[in-house]
Amino acid sequence: MTHVRVKGFKIFKDRHGRMRCYHRATGHKIDLTEAPLGSAEFLAQCETIRAIAVAQKEKGLRAGTLSGLIKGYFETGHFANLAEATRRDYRKCADFLAPIRDTPVHVIDTPLIAGIHDKAAKKIGWRRANMVRTLLSEVFRHAIPQGLITANYAKDVIPKRRPRDRAYANRPWTIEERDIVLSRAKPHVRVALALMMNTGLDPSDALKLRKDQIDGDTIWGVRGKTGEEVAIPVSPTLQAALDSIPAHEAATVLASSQGAAWTYNGFSTVWQ
CATH class of the missing domain: 1.10.150 (DNA polymerase; domain 1)
Structure with a gap:
């Protein structure tokens, strides 16, 4: 049997008499049952592993972790x-x-x-x-295109399904619940809630909404998650909420109690 040597790889016979091969620097193993020692498949895998090792070193990643x-x-x-x-x-x-x-x-x-x-x-x-x-x-x-890994190993993992008996956490509020929340919220929070309730905007988009995006009875905006342009009519309920906004100098429609534009984390804290 011809002894094969490949620079950077350790080729040996284990205690069961089976041939093994791995790359010394990265620990990548080659399955010699799928790519027999010395075959074209074996040499191709060696080159692939070398390329991954070089790419990892050039990227300065933590030893390919x-x-x-x-x-x-x-x-x-x-x-x-x-x-x-x-x-x-x-x-x-x-x-x-x-x-x-x-x-x-x-x-x-x-x-x-x-x-x-x-x-x-x-x-x-x-x-x-x-x-x-x-x-x-x-x-x-x-x-993968950078040569740092050979395959997308998460692609074939089956997503978990929502439990059948799990109640929906984000069910719509009833009219009674909405009225209770709006009546008890502080003014600068009340208008934020009213804006989201009456437009369907998520918190991120609502907090970023600028004053100049409201043109008469229409709100013109872009959904941050999808990039989709939207035109939302201003209902009488929403107009009443907008008219009650405490005066502030922020460019955004909504502002904190200090009159500054909300940050997402700041609003989340108040929400909690």
């Missing part, structure tokens, strides 16, 4: 162009993954991601678990 891939994704233009709420949710997902942040890229596969997905569903719920899966899918999708 999961955290390195996530950090690289957070630095992309794609991530920067996501809605603020989506970026915030993705960072929370990354925080959930922090305990396994040093997982080497070469051990990541679909079963591992499926296991992470299952564990997330038990700890943070089915919806957040699906968001963790989505984040990983985006991370892998953007890392």
